[in-house]
Amino acid sequence: MISIKNLHASIDGKEILKGINLEVKAGEVHAIMGPNGSGKSTLSSVLAGNEDYEITEGSVDFMGEDLLEYSTEERARMGVFLAFQYPIEIPGVSNMNFLRTAINETRESRGEEPIAAKDFLAMVKEKSALVELDNSLLKRYVNEGFSGGEKKRNEIFQMAMLEPKLAILDETDSGLDIDALKIVSHGVNTLKNQENATIVITHYQRLLDYIVPDFVHVLYKGKIVKSGTKELALELEEKGYDWIKEEVNA
Amino acid sequence: MSSTLTTNKVEGFVSHIAENNLAVWNELKSIRQSGLKAIKSLKFPTTRDEYWKYSRTTKITKNHYHFSQLDSIKGDLSKVKIEGLDTYEIVMVNGFFNAELSSLPKNDIIEIKSFEECTTEELTSYFSQNLDTITNFFSALNTAYFSEGIMIVAKGVCDKPVHVIHYSEGNNVISQPRNLFITEKNAELSIIKSSINQNTENFFYNSVNEFFIGENSHMNYYVIQNYEEGMNVISTNVATQEKNSNFSAYNYTLKGDWIRNNTNIFVKGENCESNLYGAYQPKGKQHIDNHTIMDHIMPNCESNEHYKGTVDDKATGVFNGKVFVRKDAQKINAFQSNNNILLSDDATMNSKPELEIYADDVKCSHGSTSGQLDEEAVFYLQSRGLSKESATALLIGAFLGEVVEKIKLPELKDKVLEMYGME
Ligand SMILES: Nc1ncnc2c1ncn2[C@@H]1O[C@H](COP(=O)(O)OP(=O)(O)O)[C@@H](O)[C@H]1O
Ligand SMILES: [Mg+2]
Numbered sequence: 285m286i287s288i289k290n291l292h293a294s295i296d297g298k299e300i301l302k303g304i305n306l307e308v309k310a311g312e313v314h315a316i317m318g319p320n321g322s323g324k325s326t327l328s329s330v331l332a333g334n335e336d337y338e339i340t341e342g343s344v345d346f347m348g349e350d351l352l353e354y355s356t357e358e359r360a361r362m363g364v365f366l367a368f369q370y371p372i373e374i375p376g377v378s379n380m381n382f383l384r385t386a387i388n389e390t391r392e393s394r395g396e397e398p399i400a401a402k403d404f405l406a407m408v409k410e411k412s413a414l415v416e417l418d419n420s421l422l423k424r425y426v427n428e429g430f431s432g433g434e435k436k437r438n439e440i441f442q443m444a445m446l447e448p449k450l451a452i453l454d455e456t457d458s459g460l461d462i463d464a465l466k467i468v469s470h471g472v473n474t475l476k477n478q479e480n481a482t483i484v485i486t487h488y489q490r491l492l493d494y495i496v497p498d499f500v501h502v503l504y505k506g507k508i509v510k511s512g513t514k515e516l517a518l519e520l521e522e523k524g525y526d527w528i529k530e531e532v533n534a
Numbered sequence: 535m536s537s538t539l540t541t542n543k544v545e546g547f548v549s550h551i552a553e554n555n556l557a558v559w560n561e562l563k564s565i566r567q568s569g570l571k572a573i574k575s576l577k578f579p580t581t582r583d584e585y586w587k588y589s590r591t592t593k594i595t596k597n598h599y600h601f602s603q604l605d606s607i608k609g610d611l612s613k614v615k616i617e618g619l620d621t622y623e624i625v626m627v628n629g630f631f632n633a634e635l636s637s638l639p640k641n642d643i644i645e646i647k648s649f650e651e652c653t654t655e656e657l658t659s660y661f662s663q664n665l666d667t668i669t670n671f672f673s674a675l676n677t678a679y680f681s682e683g684i685m686i687v688a689k690g691v692c693d694k695p696v697h698v699i700h701y702s703e704g705n706n707v708i709s710q711p712r713n714l715f716i717t718e719k720n721a722e723l724s725i726i727k728s729s730i731n732q733n734t735e736n737f738f739y740n741s742v743n744e745f746f747i748g749e750n751s752h753m754n755y756y757v758i759q760n761y762e763e764g765m766n767v768i769s770t771n772v773a774t775q776e777k778n779s780n781f782s783a784y785n786y787t788l789k790g791d792w793i794r795n796n797t798n799i800f801v802k803g804e805n806c807e808s809n810l811y812g813a814y815q816p817k818g819k820q821h822i823d824n825h826t827i828m829d830h831i832m833p834n835c836e837s838n839e840h841y842k843g844t845v846d847d848k849a850t851g852v853f854n855g856k857v858f859v860r861k862d863a864q865k866i867n868a869f870q871s872n873n874n875i876l877l878s879d880d881a882t883m884n885s886k887p888e889l890e891i892y893a894d895d896v897k898c899s900h901g902s903t904s905g906q907l908d909e910e911a912v913f914y915l916q917s918r919g920l921s922k923e924s925a926t927a928l929l930i931g932a933f934l935g936e937v938v939e940k941i942k943l944p945e946l947k948d949k950v951l952e953m954y955g956m957e
Contacts, residue, residue: 332913332917333916333917334913355916355922356913356916356917357916357917357919357920357921357922357925359917360916360917360918360919361919365917366917368914368917371914372910372911372914374908374911374914374915374929374932375932376929376931376932376933376935376936377911377915377928377929377931377932381928382915382918382920382928383918385920385924385928386915386918386919386920387919389919389920389921389924390919393919425932426914442918446918446919
């Protein structure tokens, strides 16, 4: 589905990603772990098309297309979805209104008719139930006054509405209590199928008890320094990151 | 030497306008005379005058104009109709009242008549009160040569809003409508002012409206400015509030080549509420200037002012809001803010909120911001599949929408939201 090769990216002349290689196939779940500041959010932003970052080297193939050639909205319409680590508040823009626009512009780009109001509402009802997001929140402005957990559930709700091919979840678990974590994981697992793929970025192993990864990668100093299966996550949980840092710095 | 030259310029300008015979009847002879006298003592304003610092009027004063009464109009008035809202309609064509196109009330609650039908007493108690005639050349010009005037008096709670539609058409035409709006004791009235122009070139529209908000009465005044090319607009509104009254002035500018709005409120009674809201979004080379005065003369009053704008391309926006709290005006709550988003590097916004307080027991705040569109929010929306244009439009809508939401008539609110491209 996505094949990242030797990806280098910098911001303000400072190199953050220093040669990322990653291959994710349809139907797979990959976890990316790593200490703070290692470049996890940068990788997700770059894949989503944030123009603040400059790609200095490397390539990203997404379903046979050169992903880096496309704008943020084109990538979204191709099926790339990023659940933000820090979803921002957008006062004055209603959740429902913007999602309907998002869906309709995506459909339009595929030559499809706009979604019927009735179908949209039915979809909203179904998908918000999936992450137990109160319908009254959807009528409000995007994330404005939402609790941390509500913001994260709103991200997964949007993901459910947009039905992406590749979902990148950037620390969706951080700040969630165990109940919210279960709800979010249930949402993600329900949306999973053989045609889509998920990259779960997390700091803690905890989430991986609920969203079970096929592969686990450790990102450190802008590179994937170790890859393995879910046992690697358990090892990291137990031993922390220091041994990885030592290995790399040695 | 230069002063003579300026005077000659004014005289030349005025003599062209004055060539036309405007209605002069006894009651108004002296009023027109007073305007004329004021003009003669004034010069064209320049950017050296504080009041006109950011708005160059040579664009207007370099041309010669004539009045133009039309028998038929090319434009389509239905464009400004507000779906689902039943209104009385006053149509003014190039500044002259058009009875045929108007639809006036037939009841005792609201009275609409031309100045010619007014008594001397009515005119003298309302006309040119508090007007900035002495200092503002263009107000004086209107007083001397207003094309026609209508007086609207609400004597009770009006069942429908009054929609005043100003139609403009022609080249080098001057239109100087003059209207008086009065809510008598306990009355309630909403006024909507819309504009349409077609086939206009070098058109100079210079209106003056005066508002008298009587004791315990409510008046809402909504202005929708959506001008096609060829219009230079100066719109002056002056309101006087009596005790326990409520006045709100809303100004929504969609587009216009060159617009200057003066909205001044004088609160002359206790326990009043005054609101001033405005939104503007100049693009291209448009120039939109809003000047307001909020003058608290009496104690125990509240005022809220909020103007918001987005300035794009090479356009210019101007905001100047003066709040006065006079010596005897204790226990005043006066809030004012002006927020702007600059959408291009070539856009200019001149914002000057001013506060002059002479009383000591007051709560006032004022502030002004000018910033860029939130790029992070644009990225967030794009990452969900919205084009950059849609994302930007949505955010602009959210920004300006805050002051559009203040409109109390739901049908009008929907119309204005739609005009701004918001849903
Ligand atoms: N806008 C920016 N300007 C400069 N440096 C940045 C910016 N954003 C992130 N960084 C730096 O990039 C590195 C990686 O950050 P980030 O991708 O957020 O890490 P992670 O998500 O793994 O915690 C950090 O050192 C951070 O300070
Ligand atoms: Mg991060």
